Amino acid sequence: MQYFTADTHFFHEQLLGNNDFAPRLFSSITEMNQAIITAWNQRVTDRDVVYHLGDIAMHPSNYPSNEEVLTILQQLNGQLVLIKGNHDNRALFKFLAKHNSLLGPDRPKFQFHDVGVLIKADHFQFFMTHYPLMMGITKQTINLHGHIHHSSVPIAENINVGVDAPELELLANKIPFGTPLSVAEIFEIYHKKQALLANGKD
Structure with a gap:
């Protein structure tokens, strides 16, 4: 299966607490990282693929070492794009x-993209980027993105998949903090966001 997330910001102690940017109600980065x-x-098994749309880890005064980030990512199931x-x-x-390591023949643990990735899902295209895109008139194309944390672009085709995203509140079944989104959840968010915007709500 395919899953989607962004803005995990492992090690980012300054996000802890109740704030408007990215509220993370944990007592420590150790607790947040583990959550x-x-x-x-x-949710994810090693048979699955998770698209991580940027901002893996951060510490404003002293970026975590590459070894620390690798140690975290090695604990996550699935192939990480x-x-x-x-x-x-x-x-x-x-x-x-x-x-890098192999999860199977020709299946590395990590794959890398500087800008974005395009895949097909249920007759739609998912164009995945870190920054939200202004795509203009689109047909069956959804921009999955991160970057803006606890904010939302008021366009149904722009879906924030970050761990802090307000779009997560549209899901009928609430998911634990940090859970990557499934394809079905992306479409649930898309249709609910579409209906809210059509009714003049955001």
Whole structure:
């Protein structure tokens, strides 16, 4: 199966607490990191693919070491397709590539993309980027993105899949913090967001 997430911001202590940008109600980064790992692994198996749309980890005053980030990512189930966010750097991607492992024949643990990825799902295209795109008039194309944390683009075709995204509130079945979204949940969000915007709500 395919899953989608963004803006995990492992190690980002400044996000802890109740704030308007990215509320994370944990007592420590250790607790936050573990909550994401646990939620992720409760859903994802090593047979699955998770598209991570950027900002894997961050510490404003002292970016976590590549070794620390690798240790976290190695605990996450599935194949990780990593799209570079503004807080990810090429040195990290090179380090992860050097320490890549195989989940099976020709199936590396990590794959890397600097800008974005396009896949098909249920007769739609998912164009996955870190930053939200202004695509204009589209037909059966949805932009999955991160970057804006607890904010939402008022366009149904732009869906924030970040762990802090307000779109998560549209799901009938609430998911634990850090759980990657399924294809079915993407479409549930899309149709509900479409209906809310048609009724003049955002």
